Amino acid sequence: MRKQLTKEGKERHYTMMIRARIPGGVLNADQYLQFDRLSDEYGNGTMRITTRQTFQLHGVLKGNLKATIRAINDVLITTLGGCGDQVRNTVGCAFPHEGPFYDAVRRDILALVDSVSAKTNAYHEIWLDGERVDPEVDRERETLYGETYLPRKFKIAFAYEGDNCADIYSNDIGLIAHRNGDQVVYYTLVIGGGMGRTASDKQTAPHLAKPFCFVTPDKLIDVCRTVISIQRDFGNRENRKFARMKYLVLERGIPWFRGEAEKRLGYPLDEPRELVWHSADDHLGEMVQGDKVHLGLFIENGRIADKPGMALKSVLREIMMAYRPVSA
Numbered sequence: 001m002r003k004q005l006t007k008e009g010k011e012r013h014y015t016m017m018i019r020a021r022i023p024g025g026v027l028n029a030d031q032y033l034q035f036d037r038l039s040d041e042y043g044n045g046t047m048r049i050t051t052r053q054t055f056q057l058h059g060v061l062k063g064n065l066k067a068t069i070r071a072i073n074d075v076l077i078t079t080l081g082g083c084g085d086q087v088r089n090t091v092g093c094a095f096p097h098e099g100p101f102y103d104a105v106r107r108d109i110l111a112l113v114d115s116v117s118a119k120t121n122a123y124h125e126i127w128l129d130g131e132r133v134d135p136e137v138d139r140e141r142e143t144l145y146g147e148t149y150l151p152r153k154f155k156i157a158f159a160y161e162g163d164n165c166a167d168i169y170s171n172d173i174g175l176i177a178h179r180n181g182d183q184v185v186y187y188t189l190v191i192g193g194g195m196g197r198t199a200s201d202k203q204t205a206p207h208l209a210k211p212f213c214f215v216t217p218d219k220l221i222d223v224c225r226t227v228i229s230i231q232r233d234f235g236n237r238e239n240r241k242f243a244r245m246k247y248l249v250l251e252r253g254i255p256w257f258r259g260e261a262e263k264r265l266g267y268p269l270d271e272p273r274e275l276v277w278h279s280a281d282d283h284l285g286e287m288v289q290g291d292k293v294h295l296g297l298f299i300e301n302g303r304i305a306d307k308p309g310m311a312l313k314s315v316l317r318e319i320m321m322a323y324r325p326v327s328a
Contacts, residue, residue, distance in 0.1 A: 015059050015060060015061055016061075016065060017056055017057065018056065018072070018079060019079065020072055020079055020089075021054060021077070021089050022055065023090050023092075023110055023113045024090065024106070024158070025053025025091065027327065028326065030075055031075045031076070032316075033320050033321065034072065034074070034077075038057055038072070042057070043057040043058055043060050044059030045306075046058065046304060047303075047313070048301075049302035050089075050302060052088060053089060053094070054089045081118065084153070085149040085150045086145060086154065087116040087117070087156060088153050088155050090109060090157070091156075091158070092105070092157070092158040092159070092166055093166055093283075094166075095165070095294070095296075096287075096294050096327055097289070098292075101181075102160075104183070105184060108158075108220060109158055112156070112224060115221045116144060116224065118144075118149075119141065119142045119144075120145075148232065150235065151231065151232075151240075152240060152243035153244075154172045154173075154228060154231065155170075155171040155172050156172065156173045156224070157170075157174050157175065160179075161176050161188075161276060162276060162277060163279050165281055168193070168209065169190060169208040169209045170194065170195045172209075172244070173190070173224055173227055173228075176189075176190070185216070186214055186216060186217075187216075188211070188273060189211075189215065189223065190209035190211050190212055191210060191257070193208050193246060194207060194244045194245075198241050201241055207249075211254075211275075212227075212254060212257070213269035213271070214269075214273055222265060223261065226261045226264050227257075227261060229264065230248075230260050231245040231248060234260075282296065284298050299312070
């Protein structure tokens with residue numbers, strides 16, 4: 001409609017993609033159904049599950065952005081951190097484990113996500129119908145991102161030792177939980193991973209994260225924030241092709257990175273220990289855990305849609321409404 005609208009002197013009809021932030025990809029039935037409804041009411045009728053365990057809604061008209069984001073917020077999910085030069089959606093193991101150890105890891109995921117989320121209210125000023133809100137009112141101080149944010153996006157993943165379904169080596173920070181009975185005793189950190197490259201620039205390349213340190217849960221947030229701050233201060237801001245933290249780690253090396261982290265933390269970091277992996281399974285199919293049965297579905301390209309002979313979107317909606325699963 002662009003030519004017609006231009007001829008009439010009207011604004012173009014812009015469409016947008018909206019990406020949520022869903023730590024570890026865990027939803028309840030009501031939250032899932034809200035995305036399902038919004039995809040029909042404001043989107044193109046489909047939902048897209050991304051490789052970072054979150055949802056994207058496509059085809060949302062500019063005039064419907066406010067209503068869509070508000071509806072997402074109504075079910076206690078945010079879009080803040082879904083995009084931009086900041087920490088993106090933090091991912092974890094897809095298997096719905098239960099028990100004190102896994103509950104503790106889940107609490108650590110949520111605490112870290114809260115700590116590394118942007119605290120600025122600048123985003124909210126966009127949606128107040130022309131009335132600008134004083135940015136200092138009810139504003140937490142932005143101690144991590146400052147005014148510059150990060151040079152590029154930043155990715156974090158959690159895994160349990162032995163199960164690398166979350167592919168922690170492809171992340172800027174990979175966190176591997178070690179257990180002693182029902183307790184989380186340590187986390188191993190690996191840093192500097194990323195699979196992206198630019199086809200036109202042969203100097204860009206994928207790199208696996210490298211072992212960095214070993215920390216107790218009480219130090220996890222401080223160490224992760226410190227690693228992020230080093231990328232903030234030293235990452236490449238001149239060339240976005242080389243702005244991911246993997247290039248800083250390659251350029252400076254792990255010993256320099258650890259030394260800089262220890263200087264900022266004020267205490268030494270333990271050397272990383274050797275990791276043991278047994279599986280990198282995607283956890284598809286039927287899984288029995290005690291008196292519960294879980295089902296891992298393969299969804300081609302992550303696209304939840306109804307197609308001829310495959311009414312996937314409708315079936316999942318009926319499952320959510322009929323069985324009210326605890327997590328989706």
